[in-house]
Amino acid sequence: MSSVLERVAAGALVVIDGGTGTEIQRQGGVMDDATWCAEANLQRPDLVQEVHRAYLEAGAELIIANTFATSPLLFAALGRDDEVATIDRAAVRLAREAVDATGGTAAVAGSISTMQPVLPGDDRTDRSRTWTEAEVRERYRRKAGTLAEAGADVLVMEMMRDTGPSVWATEAARETGLPVWVGLSFEPGPGGGLVGWGRPECAMDDVIAALTDTDPDLVAVMHTSVDDTGTALAAVRSRYDGPLGAYPESGRFAMPDWVFVDVIGVDELVDVTRTWVAQGVTVVGGCCGVSPEHIAGLAAGLRT
Numbered sequence: 001m002s003s004v005l006e007r008v009a010a011g012a013l014v015v016i017d018g019g020t021g022t023e024i025q026r027q028g029g030v031m032d033d034a035t036w037c038a039e040a041n042l043q044r045p046d047l048v049q050e051v052h053r054a055y056l057e058a059g060a061e062l063i064i065a066n067t068f069a070t071s072p073l074l075f076a077a078l079g080r081d082d083e084v085a086t087i088d089r090a091a092v093r094l095a096r097e098a099v100d101a102t103g104g105t106a107a108v109a110g111s112i113s114t115m116q117p118v119l120p121g122d123d124r125t126d127r128s129r130t131w132t133e134a135e136v137r138e139r140y141r142r143k144a145g146t147l148a149e150a151g152a153d154v155l156v157m158e159m160m161r162d163t164g165p166s167v168w169a170t171e172a173a174r175e176t177g178l179p180v181w182v183g184l185s186f187e188p189g190p191g192g193g194l195v196g197w198g199r200p201e202c203a204m205d206d207v208i209a210a211l212t213d214t215d216p217d218l219v220a221v222m223h224t225s226v227d228d229t230g231t232a233l234a235a236v237r238s239r240y241d242g243p244l245g246a247y248p249e250s251g252r253f254a255m256p257d258w259v260f261v262d263v264i265g266v267d268e269l270v271d272v273t274r275t276w277v278a279q280g281v282t283v284v285g286g287c288c289g290v291s292p293e294h295i296a297g298l299a300a301g302l303r304t
Helices: 004-009 021-026 045-058 072-077 081-101 133-150 165-174 204-212 226-237 266-278 292-302
Strands: 062-064 107-112 154-160 180-184 186-188 194-196 199-203 218-222 244-247 252-254 257-259
Touching (some): 021 045, 045 081, 045 292, 062 154, 072 133, 081 133, 154 204, 165 180, 165 204, 180 204, 186 226, 194 204, 194 226, 204 226, 218 226, 226 244, 266 292
Parallel strands (some): 154 180
Antiparallel strands (some): 252 257
């Protein structure tokens, strides 16, 4: 199959990129206290493009534009709704130019998150601000529409972790007609089982049921620790038989910076990814903390 997305649909192994925001930081980009890596698309377009090129040269067949942090909920809380479209258009253009510059045929994804302001010096969401379902859906229709118009090949719902806004945002993205991938994020809950990341009230099975009911083109476990990814994948596979992906995070976050400690080694990531492939995963890569070196290792170690 010539198209990356056709290969995904056919069950071929596809390597995607690693963390974009964390790699921008690692390469010297300054993270914003409120919007994390979003500002880099306008302030350091050269650096954003260089990060994309590094992943492409490492062997990534799909790169994700730097649009995770331009969450409509985050920018609404900051009173900056009108800036999302401008930043997102720049982000998709930079990703597309990176593909063109490397002479490749990689796909470009637009990332969509439900990120909101976090508590000072922490990675936990400040949940004091809420929106109605209608408000959430309308904001995500606008964001998804912008990404589609800007030229994204696929919309990737990232860090989906609840049965409310994550579902509404995903359904809004599906209205564009583009393929939609759903990335689920989990962490251990107070009772010992996995729950939506930062959402202790949302049991893993409930999140999986709600998001798989949106009829996604792929479901991935992402921004989840390496230790918990296998368990989450098994739970997803128990109720979803479509294409499956895995791209874990490694390290820890204290707004606005990723702390690069205890980041998984390249060989270790390759070895554990092989176990996920045995569980049915065909799309592999990394999230926060995972670098081009990791992606090069996956491309070299898993492709036959």
